[in-house]
Amino acid sequence: MSDTIFHKILRREIPAKIVYEDAHLFAFHDIAPQAPVHVLFVPKQDFATLNDVPDSDALVIGRLATAAAAYAKAQGLAEDGYRIVMNCNGDGGQTVFQIHLHLLAGAPLGRFGTP
């Protein structure tokens, strides 16, 4: 079984501001926010990177996106807008190898990062 920092957060072995949890996924504030609102949505099913998700598990990714949208709506962020991001491997800037979706919101965001 994978054992990343996110698994430890899920097991409440290290603290985090968890804002949502259901049978499939959980969400918590990023420790180093890159926007006024920066929440990570993490599936409970283990996948190190997006490359490891087979088409048969596409719903795992879909649930992350719909949970992020529901959170944005509940927080009154949906009208102004937000960004969702998944980083993959080195060039994508992935640092934690359990897939996760970043929700960034709360201010106008810059355009996408370039090298």
Ligand code: AMP
């Ligand atoms: P990524 O670079 O896409 O793999 O994203 C990993 C994210 O996890 C980064 O934005 C980190 O700031 C965040 N992170 C790392 N450790 C923690 C932690 N203990 N609690 C909350 N967020 C964390």
